[in-house]
Amino acid sequence: MIRLEKRPQPSRLWTVVTPLIAVVLTMVVGGIMFALLGKPPLEAIRTIFWDPLFHPQFAGYSRPQLLVKAGPLILIAIGLSIGFKAGIWNIGAEGQYIMGAVTGAAVGLAFYPSESVLLFPLMVVAGALGGWAWAMIPAVLKTRFGTNEILVSLMLVYVAENILASASASWLRSPEGMGFPGSRNFKQWPAVHNDELIANTGLHWGVVAALIAVIAAYVLMARHIQGYNIRLTGEAPRAARFSGVSPARIVFLCLGISGALAGAAGLFEVTGPAGQITIDFNSGYGFTAIIVAFLGRLNPVGILLAGLLMALTYIGGELAQLMLGLPGASIQLFQGMLLFFLLATDVFTNYRIRFAKGELA
Amino acid sequence: MDPVLLVASIMVSATPILLAAIGEMVVEKAGVLNLGVEGMMITGAVVGFAAAVSTGSPVIGFAAAALASAVLSLSFGFLTQVLLSNQVATGLGLTLVGLGLSALVGASFEGVRAPGLGKLWIPGLAEIPVIGPMVFRHDFMVYVSLALVAGVWAFLKYTRAGLILRAVGEDHESAHALGYKVVRVRLAAIFFGGACAGLGGAYVSLVRVPQWTEGMTAGAGWIALAIVVFASWRPLGVLIGAYLFGGVTVLQLNLQAAGAKVPVELLSMSPYVITILVLVVISARGVHGAPGSLGRSFHAST
Numbered sequence: 001m002i003r004l005e006k007r008p009q010p011s012r013l014w015t016v017v018t019p020l021i022a023v024v025l026t027m028v029v030g031g032i033m034f035a036l037l038g039k040p041p042l043e044a045i046r047t048i049f050w051d052p053l054f055h056p057q058f059a060g061y062s063r064p065q066l067l068v069k070a071g072p073l074i075l076i077a078i079g080l081s082i083g084f085k086a087g088i089w090n091i092g093a094e095g096q097y098i099m100g101a102v103t104g105a106a107v108g109l110a111f112y113p114s115e116s117v118l119l120f121p122l123m124v125v126a127g128a129l130g131g132w133a134w135a136m137i138p139a140v141l142k143t144r145f146g147t148n149e150i151l152v153s154l155m156l157v158y159v160a161e162n163i164l165a166s167a168s169a170s171w172l173r174s175p176e177g178m179g180f181p182g183s184r185n186f187k188q189w190p191a192v193h194n195d196e197l198i199a200n201t202g203l204h205w206g207v208v209a210a211l212i213a214v215i216a217a218y219v220l221m222a223r224h225i226q227g228y229n230i231r232l233t234g235e236a237p238r239a240a241r242f243s244g245v246s247p248a249r250i251v252f253l254c255l256g257i258s259g260a261l262a263g264a265a266g267l268f269e270v271t272g273p274a275g276q277i278t279i280d281f282n283s284g285y286g287f288t289a290i291i292v293a294f295l296g297r298l299n300p301v302g303i304l305l306a307g308l309l310m311a312l313t314y315i316g317g318e319l320a321q322l323m324l325g326l327p328g329a330s331i332q333l334f335q336g337m338l339l340f341f342l343l344a345t346d347v348f349t350n351y352r353i354r355f356a357k358g359e360l361a
Numbered sequence: 362m363d364p365v366l367l368v369a370s371i372m373v374s375a376t377p378i379l380l381a382a383i384g385e386m387v388v389e390k391a392g393v394l395n396l397g398v399e400g401m402m403i404t405g406a407v408v409g410f411a412a413a414v415s416t417g418s419p420v421i422g423f424a425a426a427a428l429a430s431a432v433l434s435l436s437f438g439f440l441t442q443v444l445l446s447n448q449v450a451t452g453l454g455l456t457l458v459g460l461g462l463s464a465l466v467g468a469s470f471e472g473v474r475a476p477g478l479g480k481l482w483i484p485g486l487a488e489i490p491v492i493g494p495m496v497f498r499h500d501f502m503v504y505v506s507l508a509l510v511a512g513v514w515a516f517l518k519y520t521r522a523g524l525i526l527r528a529v530g531e532d533h534e535s536a537h538a539l540g541y542k543v544v545r546v547r548l549a550a551i552f553f554g555g556a557c558a559g560l561g562g563a564y565v566s567l568v569r570v571p572q573w574t575e576g577m578t579a580g581a582g583w584i585a586l587a588i589v590v591f592a593s594w595r596p597l598g599v600l601i602g603a604y605l606f607g608g609v610t611v612l613q614l615n616l617q618a619a620g621a622k623v624p625v626e627l628l629s630m631s632p633y634v635i636t637i638l639v640l641v642v643i644s645a646r647g648v649h650g651a652p653g654s655l656g657r658s659f660h661a662s663t
Contacts, residue, residue, distance in 0.1 A: 004445065004660065006660065037465075089449050091453060141637075141640075141641055141644075145641050145644045145645040146644045146645075146647075147637075147640050147641050147644040147645075148590060148640065148644070150396070150449070151583065151586060151587045151590065151636075151637075151640060152637055152640065154580075154583050155580075155583065155584075155587070155633040155634075155636050155637050156633075156637070158579075158580055158630060158633040159630045159633050159634060162626040162627070162629050162630035163626065163630070165626050166624055166626035166627075169626075170624075287457070290453055291454075291457070294450055327464070327465050327468050328464075329461050329462075329463075329464030329465040329468065329575070330461070330465050331461075332457065332460060332461030332464065333458060333461030333462050333464075333465055334461070335457065335461070336454060336457035336458035336459075336460070336461050336462075337458060339450070339453075339454040339457060339458075340436070340440070340451075340454045340455075340458060343440055343444075343446040343447065343450055343451050343454060344439075344440050344444050344446065346444075346446055347444040347445060347446065350445070351445065
């Protein structure tokens with residue numbers, strides 16, 4: 001009988017190895033899945049993981065997309081990971097992302113057609129504040145009434161989606177849009193257009209912000225007392241309370257950071273790659289970022305790599321859709337499987353496998 | 362709006378959430394928090410729809426949906442109970458897998474119509490004026506869902522197995538010390554919860570809509586989770602919660618159809634806002650009744 005024995009400390013080696021095993025397992029099972037769908041498995045895997053970067057014809061277009069897609073994923077996932085470390089489960093980042101975009105866009109459009117250089121920074125701040133405020137709802141309800149933050153933050157995603165629908169259909173609708181839903185196009189407004197900083201790299205301000213967030217999160221979690229308090233709250237809540245850490249403050253801090261980062265990500269997206277507020281400008285980044293956070297082991301550097309990998313599956317998925325006629329949903333399943341395999345192999349990080357006599361409890 | 366029709370449509374609209382919520386309540390009573398209800402529901406919706414369309418029998422559709430979701434839920438069970446993974450993360454993963462899987466399977470079923478589910482007139486009772494058309498002229502799944510609530514209530518309250526399940530959920534260490542098989546009890550509960558969520562999902566795609574569209578459960582699974590909290594983990598509370606929520610949904614849809622002077626978006630978001638408000642009221646009262654070991658992994662050290 002196989003028995004699990006808890007390790008005194010999580011294995012460092014396995015922490016690094018398990019994501020790689022999970023990726024390989026996902027490729028294998030994904031390949032089988034593609035074969036069942038009647039697609040050549042090896043070609044499909046190559047199209048998803050290799051061609052976006054190295055295909056002679058498509059790479060020119062898809063390589064910059066890597067940063068475009070990874071930027072928001074990393075930015076949101078960094079915020080989420082801080083909360084997850086403390087055992088605070090904000091799974092409504094999608095809602096905060098939408099609200100950040102709507103708030104920031106609304107502030108910007110109020111000044112249309114100003115050409116001030118201060119406008120874009122103002123919009124970023126407004127976007128972050130919008131996301132922050134949206135995340136404060138579950139934070140206040142949790143600290144004040146003990147309401148479950150998982151359910152509240154998630155319900156608020158549906159509320160935010162309806163606010164977005166109303167914004168794009170009525171109060172942020174472009175007056176020059178001839179009655180079609182959707183706001184003014186920020187790409188045609190140079191003062192606030194979040195354009196590529198270096199041509200053909202996909203590097204826009206959101207990617208810069210994501211990189212800063214990675215460094216800041218690393219410093220916070222590894223060097224700062226609040227980072228220590230956050231980790232302590234997650235690993236030993238009672239010990240944290242005895243040492244004077246206020247649980248409410250940690251809730252506000254974690255939800256606030258993740259909300260603000262998700263909101264800023266939304267603003268960068270709507271002024272850059274998306275270009276305008278439309279009913280479906282949000283592409284589910286808030287949910288995929290949860291996978292990114294876990295795949296990156298809640299570690300800033302890990303999240304950076306995981307975000308790039310997940311961005312690759314997005315672009316590769318689109319390419320596979322185009323070239324092999326693979327259904328768009330298969331990539332979603334692919335990403336879900338990745339999280340599943342990661343959680344499954346995680347057992348090796350925290351436990352040692354022992355072959356011994358015994359009975360399953 | 363005809364009040365008779367209103368009550369009848371509330372019952373139909375509440376049934377999927379009721380099915381999913383009563384299953385999840387049993388899972389949570391066993392001490393497991395499965396956040397994958399949405400994923401299991403949407404899987405049930407697509408499998409039930411596909412099976413019903415291929416065989417022409419809605420009953421086979423429901424059976425297939427229950428089985429498929431229950432089997433899917435066992436992947437969650439294996440990860441959380443045997444490999445001891447984090448229940449919150451694994452449940453989220455289950456939802457993501459379910460959404461992707463269902464979209465993949467369902468792509469070829471878009472635009473197809475499901476075979477209709479006959480109404481079951483309860484002999485005698487269906488003839489009662491007013492009450493008859495309100496309550497006793499539904500399809501069989503409405504009665505199945507009500508019977509499940511009664512069955513779960515009796516099981517938890519009066520049977521030895523129900524007592525063991527509650528013991529495992531309240532304090533898994535003690536239950537283990539008494540010789541109960543914690544992991545097995547939990548796996549069985551997860552399996553049951555998955556089957557119920559599958560039935561609920563199939564009810565959405567076969568009766569409520571009745572069509573298959575991607576992501577059609579639209580958060581019903583999450584609302585089922587909220588209703589379990591609302592119910593303070595009591596079967597009767599689950600019934601009340603699901604019917605209240607069904608009522609809100611039907612009312613806002615009727616207001617939209619009647620062309621009320623309220624923005625459509627405000628009406629569509631109202632069920633979610635009301636769910637939040639109810640959660641706040643429940644948690645502010647301070648009576649939680651959550652099982653003691655809810656969401657904690659169990660690992661027998663000896």
